[in-house]
Amino acid sequence: MTGATSVGRQAEVAEYAAAVRAALTDVPADRCEELLEDLEDHLAEVAADGDAPLEFRLGSPRHYADELRTAAGLPVAPPAEDDQVGLTELVTRLRSWAPVRQVEAFLPELRPAWWVVRAWAAVTAVDVVFVGGTSFPVPTLGLGPVGLLITGAAIAWSVRLGLQARAEGREPGRHAALVNAGLGLLTLVALVGLADGPGVATAERVYVEDAQPDHLVHEDGTPITNILPFSSTGEPLTGVLLYDQDGRPIDGLADVTVDGESVETVPDAPLQPGNAYPQQRQVLSWDQYGEETAVPMPLPSIAPSAGIEPSTGIEPSTGVAPSAGVTPEPGPAVPGETPGTGPGAPPTP
Amino acid sequence: MDTTQLLKGVLDLAVLAVLDGEDGYGYDVVRRLRAGGLEEVGDASVYGTLRRLYAAGHLTSYVVPSAEGPHRKYYGLNVSGRAQLEIATKTWQGFADTMAALLTTDPEVAA
Known part of the structure; x- marks a missing residue:
């Protein structure tokens, strides 16, 4: 031994x-006293053998105690302190659990x-x-394709940042962790928003239906039958x-x-093409016995009439009635189509 | 191979053997074991082993006042300790022979 233990070292040993x-x-x-009777004396010997701190030479007191347990044949499991396990300790223990470790190991793959x-x-x-x-x-932000582009750009930017x-x-710092937590919150908001989604989507669909009818209508919405x-x-x-400017047949009566x-x-x-007019239409109705009855819609009289008015009782209003000033082209101007070759019913003389 | 694992099984024998030559106090036993080649032996392991062997009645102990530092508790083998050492030695030698035989005959078996 190279000298007495100093006061400072005694305190360290204690x-x-x-x-x-x-x-x-x-x-x-x-049992503990039997085991540790002269622990202080023993540690003092160790301390006196060098200048290095005890923790450096022997490891942490906790580690020393564990080693002591094994050597002395004491139960290894330290179930004590369970009632005062801190959150940090709990997390540490959880992370040492094999399944948790495995999940933790592949989580980075999901980045x-x-x-x-x-x-x-x-x-x-x-x-x-x-x-x-x-x-x-x-999400389109209500902007249609532009919204899709915005979403795509946001994803590209986010992936770029990550890469x-x-x-x-x-390693993600405190700042990044905060931002990520915020985005996690936004994910929740987004999911909650989606959960409310069906109502919104239905309203949207009704709106679309109103805007784009699937049959012919007047500007005021009156169906053309x-x-x-x-x-x-x-x-x-x-x-x-009848054809439109692109040669598409105009059909789709209400x-x-x-x-x-x-x-x-x-x-x-x-049989006649869907865009051949007039068409023979009938109105369906049901009588009091539930029997379906079909009432043919009146057509203009086939026979040429001298007057402007057709004899069917259907009166084209004066504005609509063909006037001398308006000269319709004799044949249908149909680019790209040859309606004459169609199987249309020939006009009755 | 992890020598600390091997050490756990033979530490009793090693401590008994060291004390058979000469009585010693705790840290002294640690140093003699390390000097003898068991460099990785832990202080707590040796101290715990000494205390257990003592509690089991294999060791005598007596305090020697030290002029330089704390009192030193010396340990030595009693009759029970010597018997224990004898048994443990035989066990170890039998085990070591078996291992040696395994390790030397193994290549011939493979060949």
Whole structure:
């Protein structure tokens, strides 16, 4: 021995010994005393052998106590202190549990997915909060294709950020953790918004239906259930084929009158193209016995009439009535189509 | 191979053997074991082993006042300790022979 133990070292020994005893509080007192009777003296010998601190030479008191347990044949498991396990300790224990360790090991593999999700969540949350409803799965901010582009750009940017961070080997700092937590919150907002989604989506669909009817209508919304062509002289025409500017056949007569009655093409009418007018239509109604009755819709009289008015009782209003000033082209101007070759019913003379 | 794992099984024998030559106090036993080649032996392991062997009645102990530092508790083998050492030695030698045989015959078996 190279000299007496200094006062400072005595304090160090006492402190270390106390910590070792504290780690062995689950051991019965008499057994513990039998084991640790001269622990302080022993540690003082160790301390006197060098200048290095005891913790450096012997490890932590906790570790020393564990080693002591094994050597002395004490139960290894330290179940004590369970009642005062701190949150940190709990997390540490949880993370040492094998399944948790395995999940933790592959979580980094999921990072790219998170980069996509966080961008999606941010845009969706904006959609939900500021636009008041979102489209699933890709939020459009109510801007249609532009919104899709914005979402795509947000995802690209987010993934780029993630790749950059990974390339630089940066561990996410406190700042990044805060941002990620915020985005996690936005993900929640987005999901809640989606859960409310069906109502929003239905309203949207109704709106679309109103804006784009699937049948012919007037500007005021009155359904067009038939088209009755007349010549400039007031003669009703039949088998007139109608096309739009692109040569697309104009068909799609309304199946419901403005009064809500069902209208259909007479089933046994002579076959003619869907854009040949007028068509033989009939209004369906039901009598008090539930029997279906079909009432043919009046057509202009076939016979040429001298007057402007067709004899059917259907009066083309004066504005609509063909006047001398308006000279319709003799044949249908149909680019790219040859309606004359169609199987249309020939106009009855 | 992890020598600390091997050490756990033979530490009793090693401590008994060290004390058979000459009585010693705790840290003295640690140093003699390390000097003898068991460099990785832990202080707590030796101290715990000494205390257990003592509690089991294999060791005598007596305090020697030290002029330089604390009193030193010396340990030595009693009759029970010597018997224990004898048994443990035989066990170890039998085990070591078995292992040696395994390790030397194994290549021939493979060949």
